[in-house]
Amino acid sequence: MILETYYLDCLAQASYLIISEGEALVIDPQRDIKIYLEAAKKHNAKIKYVFETHHHADFVSGHLEFAKVHDATIFMGKEAKADFNFVGVADGSVLRFGKAKVEFRETPGHTLESVCAVLFDLEKDAKNPEAVFTGDTLFIGDVGRPDLLGATISKEELATMLYNSLQTKLLVLPNETKVYPGHGAGSMCGKALSNDKVSTIGREKDTNYALQAKSKEEFISLVATNQPIAPKYFPLDVQINRKGAQPLQNVIGNLRPFSTQEVVLLQNRGAKILDVRSHKDFSQNAIPSSINVGLDGSFATWAGCVFGENDKVIIVAQEGKEAEVATRLSRIGLDIAVGYLAGGIESWEGEMEPKPRLAPKDLESILENPNFQFVDIRGVGEFQTERIENFKNFPLNNLSDSVANLSKDKEIILMCRSSYRSSVARTFLENLGFKKVTDVEGGILACQEDGLKIVTEECSMSKV
Amino acid sequence: MILETYYLDCLAQASYLIISEGEALVIDPQRDIKIYLEAAKKHNAKIKYVFETHHHADFVSGHLEFAKVHDATIFMGKEAKADFNFVGVADGSVLRFGKAKVEFRETPGHTLESVCAVLFDLEKDAKNPEAVFTGDTLFIGDVGRPDLLGATISKEELATMLYNSLQTKLLVLPNETKVYPGHGAGSMCGKALSNDKVSTIGREKDTNYALQAKSKEEFISLVATNQPIAPKYFPLDVQINRKGAQPLQNVIGNLRPFSTQEVVLLQNRGAKILDVRSHKDFSQNAIPSSINVGLDGSFATWAGCVFGENDKVIIVAQEGKEAEVATRLSRIGLDIAVGYLAGGIESWEGEMEPKPRLAPKDLESILENPNFQFVDIRGVGEFQTERIENFKNFPLNNLSDSVANLSKDKEIILMCRSSYRSSVARTFLENLGFKKVTDVEGGILACQEDGLKIVTEECSMSKV
Numbered sequence: 001m002i003l004e005t006y007y008l009d010c011l012a013q014a015s016y017l018i019i020s021e022g023e024a025l026v027i028d029p030q031r032d033i034k035i036y037l038e039a040a041k042k043h044n045a046k047i048k049y050v051f052e053t054h055h056h057a058d059f060v061s062g063h064l065e066f067a068k069v070h071d072a073t074i075f076m077g078k079e080a081k082a083d084f085n086f087v088g089v090a091d092g093s094v095l096r097f098g099k100a101k102v103e104f105r106e107t108p109g110h111t112l113e114s115v116c117a118v119l120f121d122l123e124k125d126a127k128n129p130e131a132v133f134t135g136d137t138l139f140i141g142d143v144g145r146p147d148l149l150g151a152t153i154s155k156e157e158l159a160t161m162l163y164n165s166l167q168t169k170l171l172v173l174p175n176e177t178k179v180y181p182g183h184g185a186g187s188m189c190g191k192a193l194s195n196d197k198v199s200t201i202g203r204e205k206d207t208n209y210a211l212q213a214k215s216k217e218e219f220i221s222l223v224a225t226n227q228p229i230a231p232k233y234f235p236l237d238v239q240i241n242r243k244g245a246q247p248l249q250n251v252i253g254n255l256r257p258f259s260t261q262e263v264v265l266l267q268n269r270g271a272k273i274l275d276v277r278s279h280k281d282f283s284q285n286a287i288p289s290s291i292n293v294g295l296d297g298s299f300a301t302w303a304g305c306v307f308g309e310n311d312k313v314i315i316v317a318q319e320g321k322e323a324e325v326a327t328r329l330s331r332i333g334l335d336i337a338v339g340y341l342a343g344g345i346e347s348w349e350g351e352m353e354p355k356p357r358l359a360p361k362d363l364e365s366i367l368e369n370p371n372f373q374f375v376d377i378r379g380v381g382e383f384q385t386e387r388i389e390n391f392k393n394f395p396l397n398n399l400s401d402s403v404a405n406l407s408k409d410k411e412i413i414l415m416c417r418s419s420y421r422s423s424v425a426r427t428f429l430e431n432l433g434f435k436k437v438t439d440v441e442g443g444i445l446a447c448q449e450d451g452l453k454i455v456t457e458e459c460s461m462s463k464v
Numbered sequence: 465m466i467l468e469t470y471y472l473d474c475l476a477q478a479s480y481l482i483i484s485e486g487e488a489l490v491i492d493p494q495r496d497i498k499i500y501l502e503a504a505k506k507h508n509a510k511i512k513y514v515f516e517t518h519h520h521a522d523f524v525s526g527h528l529e530f531a532k533v534h535d536a537t538i539f540m541g542k543e544a545k546a547d548f549n550f551v552g553v554a555d556g557s558v559l560r561f562g563k564a565k566v567e568f569r570e571t572p573g574h575t576l577e578s579v580c581a582v583l584f585d586l587e588k589d590a591k592n593p594e595a596v597f598t599g600d601t602l603f604i605g606d607v608g609r610p611d612l613l614g615a616t617i618s619k620e621e622l623a624t625m626l627y628n629s630l631q632t633k634l635l636v637l638p639n640e641t642k643v644y645p646g647h648g649a650g651s652m653c654g655k656a657l658s659n660d661k662v663s664t665i666g667r668e669k670d671t672n673y674a675l676q677a678k679s680k681e682e683f684i685s686l687v688a689t690n691q692p693i694a695p696k697y698f699p700l701d702v703q704i705n706r707k708g709a710q711p712l713q714n715v716i717g718n719l720r721p722f723s724t725q726e727v728v729l730l731q732n733r734g735a736k737i738l739d740v741r742s743h744k745d746f747s748q749n750a751i752p753s754s755i756n757v758g759l760d761g762s763f764a765t766w767a768g769c770v771f772g773e774n775d776k777v778i779i780v781a782q783e784g785k786e787a788e789v790a791t792r793l794s795r796i797g798l799d800i801a802v803g804y805l806a807g808g809i810e811s812w813e814g815e816m817e818p819k820p821r822l823a824p825k826d827l828e829s830i831l832e833n834p835n836f837q838f839v840d841i842r843g844v845g846e847f848q849t850e851r852i853e854n855f856k857n858f859p860l861n862n863l864s865d866s867v868a869n870l871s872k873d874k875e876i877i878l879m880c881r882s883s884y885r886s887s888v889a890r891t892f893l894e895n896l897g898f899k900k901v902t903d904v905e906g907g908i909l910a911c912q913e914d915g916l917k918i919v920t921e922e923c924s925m926s927k928v
Contacts, residue, residue, distance in 0.1 A: 048535075
């Protein structure tokens with residue numbers, strides 16, 4: 001039996017491939033499924049089964065492409081409400097292929113249909129499990145957030161289910177059972193996720209903050225509060241995953257190169273320009289009204305906060321990177337890239353403008369000036385932990401919902417951690433018609449370095 | 465959604481094909497799976513799923529050929545102990561394809577791994593089930609027999625499980641739910657099975673003898689007694705089904721034509737000759753030591769009582785029927801046909817002998833003669849219901865276990881219903897070295913017609 005972990009840094013998302021005797025199971029695949037197909041081929045195996053631990057909110061899964069194009073069978077919890085065909089597993093359902101046996105356990109809490117998969121390597125030990133794939137039920141250092149279904153069921157009810165699922169389905173596994181979760185640090189699916197890629201049940205029992213709760217009530221109050229704001233695109237992704245996404249090739253294969261003239265024409269007709277260069281390069285010189293989301297960061301998450309499913313996007317990227325950009329957009333369900341500026345920014349023949357930024361040393365003198373709006377677009381937890389006085393917190397996660405609180409007349413000064421996100425927010429706001437927006441160069445890190453006064457506050461449970 | 469019933473008279477075995485939107489599920493397929501493949505092809509569908517209600521004892525299923533050769537996924541109860549790969553379903557597990565939804569219910573009783581499948585036609589009614597496939601848990605007019613696992617678990621324990629399964633899993637379905645069982649009249653899997661092919665939950669509640677029991681205790685005593693003797697081949701078939709049978713073509717494709725000389729040579733080396741002509745034709749003239757099991761009856765069941773898995777069999781059949789004979793043997797796991805007499809009985813160049821039978825009118829005069837052994841080889845229930853005085857009952861079902869009770873010195877007079885089975889028993893015994901064996905021509909039916917004295921006894925629950 002072979003077990004391979006695939007970790008997508010951009011979305012802090014883990015997926016898994018289990019191969020035995022020519023057959024393979026993929027768990028929570030990312031949307032671009034070529035990596036799994038190639039790995040399976042390398043091992044002379046066919047991916048016959050896809051297991052979705054639940055309907056993901058934070059990324060679009062490739063499950064339907066496996067089913068439609070590669071004839072795989074999808075497994076999900078029996079409570080899943082999906083448009084596609086699947087095997088709905090119940091507590092105790094089993095899938096065996098080769099020398100691998102997967103036993104499913106229903107673990108409602110993060111969602112109602114959540115299921116974990118206990119893996120046995122029958123060659124090694126038919127009695128004791130090798131590992132458990134915990135999806136978004138149990139992370140390393142954290143547990144699934146129970147607050148995303150608020151519209152249909154309260155977070156307290158879900159937290160109660162999560163508590164029961166953890167206690168009766170996962171923590172009863174032997175301590176040495178390896179834990180392979182659905183996400184790592186940086187994910188919006190929890191608030192204290194570790195950078196580690198694998199743990200054990202025993203280690204989580206000992207160290208996971210949520211599992212230290214002395215009572216069900218304490219657990220509920222711990223996990224139902226201080227969760228990061230869910231990015232704007234989460235409901236869209238649930239919807240897409242329920243339906244099943246179209247094959248990625250349908251998106252990538254249709255990307256067209258555009259000349260400057262065509263880009264201008266399309267922009268006039270409502271298309272948006274997405275410049276994926278680093279925020280530093282972008283600030284030097286950029287196409288007016290273009291939006292900057294650097295590829296060198298959690299690109300998909302932040303793109304998902306500023307673009308919507310109905311946008312049409314023209315990519316400005318280093319030559320050869322266009323398909324990667326479109327793929328990374330599609331990974332969160334934004335099949336919105338229509339083409340790219342042929343030749344990249346160097347070929348642009350139209351107007352350009354620099355995006356001057358505010359140096360931290362120049363910030364101090366205007367902090368008391370009522371003609372400025374000081375906006376920190378980091379997460380609530382980050383903001384609470386350390387911030388500059390007079391900044392208000394409007395997280396980028398749902399900035400599109402907060403714009404009504406901002407005035408178009410007063411200049412906006414944006415702050416984030418390193419000025420990656422503030423470049424996203426700045427260009428997003430400019431695109432919405434805010435004419436006077438500047439961001440603090442280097443963000444709060446640079447402010448600290450330059451000795452600006454930082455308000456600090458302990459808030460251990462809110463790392464995002 | 466299309467639902468097709470396949471009923472194999474020879475084994476009184478029902479199988480089902482459900483097709484929706486290009487995908488198909490086959491339930492309890494017989495071993496020769498061509499009929500399903502052709503039906504699916506006709507409807508432009510691919511058989512992607514095979515559901516085995518349990519490990520069958522009375523026939524070999526084609527599930528593994530579907531999986532190995534046609535890439536289908538096998539579904540069974542999670543308690544199944546199998547060597548092949550399968551999806552082990554638990555209570556509430558669901559399989560959806562096209563507009564068909566199948567919900568599985570674990571129904572231990574006949575076996576521990578028994579599962580029934582509730583079918584919804586989502587186009588017609590997503591709430592109320594269209595039908596339930598009850599395997600060997602619920603028949604029309606009967607319920608599954610709980611006495612076949614005697615070695616590992618008592619029939620009373622299994623009958624208790626069966627009672628609970630029926631009450632909590634099946635009889636709770638709406639009365640109008642159609643019932644599609646695994647077997648009909650003639651099967652050894654129960655004792656009161658109807659000839660009907662479909663019923664409803666409501667009708668079974670009203671008329672099924674076992675469901676009229678007033679208490680669990682009454683139910684247990686009703687179903688745990690008076691079951692037919694399990695044919696000798698049952699344990700073999702469970703074993704084969706757990707392992708999965710080899711593709712049928714491997715057997716049929718290797719059948720060789722033999723000349724008389726080759727047949728004699730092989731017979732001398734231990735091969736057995738199986739003559740499948742009608743018992744009437746056979747009795748006129750037959751190859752010495754050949755065994756007669758007529759194709760025009762429950763061929764497989766009775767062949768399974770007189771042949772074993774280690775036999776090598778040469779078929780004597782009408783030209784062109786050889787593959788059918790081999791197929792019907794293989795349907796119960798006897799992959800024992802090595803070839804056939806080329807040209808059939810007409811081409812036989814060796815010795816032949818008639819098989820004189822005893823006319824009923826000649827029976828009466830010898831009934832008190834102690835030099836004869838009078839053996840009725842019908843089922844216990846048949847024998848109890850009506851018989852001729854002085855006959856002892858050694859059912860053909862397990863005659864090979866009873867031969868020690870028979871003397872080779874005294875002539876044996878065999879009786880069955882119509883003299884189909886007695887021809888089987890006679891030639892089987894001759895093959896074992898019994899030199900003096902005769903059967904009553906026309907069986908007990910002819911005796912009745914000729915006015916012989918019949919001992920009758922009411923035993924309503926024992927029809928087999």
